[in-house]
Amino acid sequence: MVANAVRWTVQDLEAMPDDWGWKRYEVIDGELLVTRAPHIFHQSAASRLHIALGNWSDRFDLGRTFETPGIVFSPGDGVIPDLVWVSHERLENGIDEAGHFTIAPELIIEILSAGKNNEQRDKDIKRRLYSKYGVSEYWVVDWRLKTIEVYRRNQAQLELVCTLLENDVLSSPLLPEFELAIDKVFS
Numbered sequence: 001m002v003a004n005a006v007r008w009t010v011q012d013l014e015a016m017p018d019d020w021g022w023k024r025y026e027v028i029d030g031e032l033l034v035t036r037a038p039h040i041f042h043q044s045a046a047s048r049l050h051i052a053l054g055n056w057s058d059r060f061d062l063g064r065t066f067e068t069p070g071i072v073f074s075p076g077d078g079v080i081p082d083l084v085w086v087s088h089e090r091l092e093n094g095i096d097e098a099g100h101f102t103i104a105p106e107l108i109i110e111i112l113s114a115g116k117n118n119e120q121r122d123k124d125i126k127r128r129l130y131s132k133y134g135v136s137e138y139w140v141v142d143w144r145l146k147t148i149e150v151y152r153r154n155q156a157q158l159e160l161v162c163t164l165l166e167n168d169v170l171s172s173p174l175l176p177e178f179e180l181a182i183d184k185v186f187s
Contacts, residue, residue, distance in 0.1 A: 008032040010078035030076040063087040070100035083109040
């Protein structure tokens with residue numbers, strides 16, 4: 001344990017270099033996390049999910065989908081998930097002047113990047129953070145294994161309810177009539 005460890009804040013991120021998309025800076029519980037630009041198949045899965053959720057949102061007009069939005073939960077907790085879906089009600093009252101979410105979207109999606117540390121960050125650290133701030137549903141997408149883990153809020157925690165494989169269909173109680181074949185996410 002370091003006696004006087006640096007505690008990063010969201011405000012500190014404003015001083016970080018502009019890497020034109022090559023690096024992503026996030027802060028969770030005062031710890032700085034830096035990730036590299038993702039693999040193209042990571043981006044492909046995110047785009048396919050964005051299109052499917054966007055089309056569903058256009059049809060039902062219950063909310064909107066955003067890719068890589070900034071979410072500032074507190075001065076020591078600021079993240080950039082791959083994709084979110086948010087209801088109109090939360091969107092109306094949950095954006096700051098800089099265009100960052102200040103409240104939890106109902107659905108957050110993270111696409112796994114290579115490496116044990118990246119997987120632990122998304123499956124454990126971010127899941128706990130999203131649980132703490134009230135995310136209703138969390139999808140962890142593994143484009144290498146072609147799986148999607150679905151976590152849903154049970155009391156105050158996001159708990160794993162299923163792991164969907166290539167032949168399965170993704171649906172959600174948050175999104176009435178939304179269905180997406182898993183193989184379409186990875187094709």
